[in-house]
Amino acid sequence: MKILVTGGAGFIGSNFLHYEVNNYPDDQFVCLDSLTYAGNYNNLKTIENKSNFKFVKGDITDAEFVDNLFKEEHFDIVINFAAESHVDNSIKNPGIFLTTNIIGTQVLMDASRKYEVKRYHQVSTDEVYGDLPLDRPDLLFTEDTPIHTSSPYSASKASADLLVMAYYRTFKLPATISRCSNNYGAYQFPEKLIPVVISKALNDENIPVYGKGENVRDWIHVHDHNVGVDLIVRNGRIGEVYNLGGHAERTNLEVVKTILKQLGKPESLITYVTDRPGHDMRYAIDSTKSENELAWNRTYSFEDGMKETIDWYVNNIDWIDNIKNGNYKEAYKK
Numbered sequence: 001m002k003i004l005v006t007g008g009a010g011f012i013g014s015n016f017l018h019y020e021v022n023n024y025p026d027d028q029f030v031c032l033d034s035l036t037y038a039g040n041y042n043n044l045k046t047i048e049n050k051s052n053f054k055f056v057k058g059d060i061t062d063a064e065f066v067d068n069l070f071k072e073e074h075f076d077i078v079i080n081f082a083a084e085s086h087v088d089n090s091i092k093n094p095g096i097f098l099t100t101n102i103i104g105t106q107v108l109m110d111a112s113r114k115y116e117v118k119r120y121h122q123v124s125t126d127e128v129y130g131d132l133p134l135d136r137p138d139l140l141f142t143e144d145t146p147i148h149t150s151s152p153y154s155a156s157k158a159s160a161d162l163l164v165m166a167y168y169r170t171f172k173l174p175a176t177i178s179r180c181s182n183n184y185g186a187y188q189f190p191e192k193l194i195p196v197v198i199s200k201a202l203n204d205e206n207i208p209v210y211g212k213g214e215n216v217r218d219w220i221h222v223h224d225h226n227v228g229v230d231l232i233v234r235n236g237r238i239g240e241v242y243n244l245g246g247h248a249e250r251t252n253l254e255v256v257k258t259i260l261k262q263l264g265k266p267e268s269l270i271t272y273v274t275d276r277p278g279h280d281m282r283y284a285i286d287s288t289k290s291e292n293e294l295a296w297n298r299t300y301s302f303e304d305g306m307k308e309t310i311d312w313y314v315n316n317i318d319w320i321d322n323i324k325n326g327n328y329k330e331a332y333k334k
């Protein structure tokens, strides 16, 4: 099979490609990525020379380019990870989120229809469900929870999900959607909480925490997310949404303190800053459907996964330094 993975130079997509390229030597993988500020060709170094892997630089919103790529490559499966993904950026500049996350999805689905791919998979997020109150730990998001978005990011992801379901219903596009909770792991761009905290703590810099740090996220190791995407793409039922959750609810403050403790740094580095506007209080995912239908489950506990993740950043400090000094942009040119 030939599989297109968009956004594969980003955090989750690159981890997905490492897993797939090594575990499915008989499948061919093409990574399509425009290498925005969040795309890092260094993330693909360990697989760039594999015979079943190819990188193509291009933009998912460029309909002519995408059409030509599909015409040449004859993809069986399309998995769309490409997105603008940082909520703070969507508050400062919503436009690019609508273009990439909605129009990009439409362009990929039009090509998927025209060239009759067997499966189109949309990587979505639990943020499309909005948030849950802190004082109702019994409430979890299921696939039937109404869409109720808070940020331009989540609204753009929800819009794309609605479009995917419309293409399934109207055009019979063989589509699936996964909605996952907050990921952590290697290769996460140092704008997101965990790599920011590790990087700042290692340099003894102040660590900004929104509000009182009470917001709760349901943390999942990126490997467990990607195994779920793999199972959905290969065995999931067409037209279905599947939730994937970490079953590891932690406040932001707990996450920060876990990192400081492992690095042997003082909690006095924590600095509370003005909260993000519209900040969701709590996310928590019910993944029963994926567990029952696909025999999916998590392999990492939060403690083991975080320990491994913190060790990875400490041992790969060059990876973060290359982003900070801008050298990571040279990797693709070389």
Ligand SMILES: NC(=O)c1ccc[n+]([C@@H]2O[C@H](COP(=O)([O-])OP(=O)(O)OC[C@H]3O[C@@H](n4cnc5c(N)ncnc54)[C@H](O)[C@@H]3O)[C@@H](O)[C@H]2O)c1
Pocket (backbone or CB within 6 Å): 006, 007, 008, 009, 010, 011, 012, 013, 032, 033, 034, 035, 036, 037, 038, 039, 040, 058, 059, 060, 061, 080, 081, 082, 083, 084, 085, 086, 100, 104, 123, 124, 125, 126, 157, 179, 180, 181, 182, 183, 184, 189
């Ligand atoms: N990070 C999380 O915790 C999380 C949780 C659930 C779902 N998701 C979803 O998973 C997907 C991947 O997230 P991530 O954290 O790896 O994001 P990321 O920002 O690290 O990576 C996004 C990638 O998409 C590429 N890209 C952006 N615009 C593009 C375009 N127009 N054409 C081609 N490539 C483009 C970027 O260059 C980058 O390589 C996103 O769809 C996101 O919404 C993320």
